[in-house]
Amino acid sequence: MKAIVYVDLKNGVLDPQGKAVSETLTRLGFNEVTGARIGKRIELELEDGLEPTAAEARVKEMCETLLANTVIERYDIELIQG
């Protein structure tokens, strides 16, 4: 089983990395870009045979503990069976 975790900055939180990417793209001539926000995509390999609801709860715990700084970041979890 796989879990995909998307970690993004909460709305309203300044994203200096996104700002740098957006400004650099504009400088490179990509004027259609009006903004950019950068997030993480974490792909977790989980051992087989886990019950999906339990697995999702555990991944949520992993996010709260390590994968996301919940003061400024939010996260979404996607489970992929098989």
Added chain:
Amino acid sequence: MKAIVYVDLKNGVLDPQGKAVSETLTRLGFNEVTGARIGKRIELELEDGLEPTAAEARVKEMCETLLANTVIERYDIELIQG
């Protein structure tokens, strides 16, 4: 219009960051984790009125130019209308 770009390491490329996350999760007691890979999720705001095919081609150019190191990374582009 929005474009979401997912940038991930190509298969076979060592992912020290993923290895560190996986090992830390195991040390924290999340023994069901057998591996982790870390990628980027870049959300680009594009000006309105762009023709989708042209917009996708431009975003591909942005990936090749700046957003992905195509020697070790691959990317996927998702356009979101509206």
